[in-house]
Amino acid sequence: MTDAVLSWVQDLMASPWVLVVLFALSAVDGFLPVVPSESVVITAGVFAATGQPDLPAVIAVAALGAFAGDHVSYLLGSLVGLRLRARARPGSRRHAAFTRAERLLARRGGMLLVTARYVPGLRTTVTLTAGAVGWPLRRFTPFATLAALTWAGWSAGIGYVGGLAFERDPLRGLLLGLGLALGLAALGELVRALLHRRRRAVLGRETPADVPVEVRAG
Secondary structure (H helix, E strand, O other): OHHHHHHHHHHHHHOOHHHHHHHHHHHHHHHOOOOOHHHHHHHHHHHHOOOOOOHHHHHHHHHHHHHHHHHHHHHHHHHHHHHHHHHOOOOOHHHHHHHHHHHHHHHHHHHHHHHHOOOOOHHHHHHHHHHHOOOOHHHHHHHHHHHHHHHHHHHHHHHHHHHHHOOOOHHHHHHHHHHHHHHHHHHHHHHHHHHHHHHHHHHHHOOHHHOOOOOOOO
């Protein structure tokens, strides 16, 4: 059974369609954070150590997908943000949320965009918010490009290292890659929990300028 599954995965990774799948999953994950794009990119990296698929192609396609997905998320945020902002009365919670988000993006938007890409769920929050508050696209795109390239290189590189370590035993390399993917996902959830706790503590001290990016209906 294990040999059959491994053989199926190897055949899939040797197919040119794997690049289409990588692009699609990386793109959808940018605006619908329920798709395990990291796991797929890491798995492709594991098998890239054997020569198929090609590692530079995996990185390039995953980066293009992430870039596209982040821009879709930005566009969705822009569409929703225009409506929410039009209804935001000065002095309301919604208006205050937009103001906080604008201040934070103005100060640390680039850093937020790049670092959030490594945290599933948080990256969607940041890109949606950037669009919702009207963060300029000319500033968003360069940082989204950097975020996509580094994320794709990191994810595929982790898998590739695992594949090299177990070059004669691809199953162990695959398990290592998936284990690393799960570990990164758990780390991401921990970061999100810590940020949420910090946000609540900051709100308790009533210092809205330091509140993390979030636009909520109020």
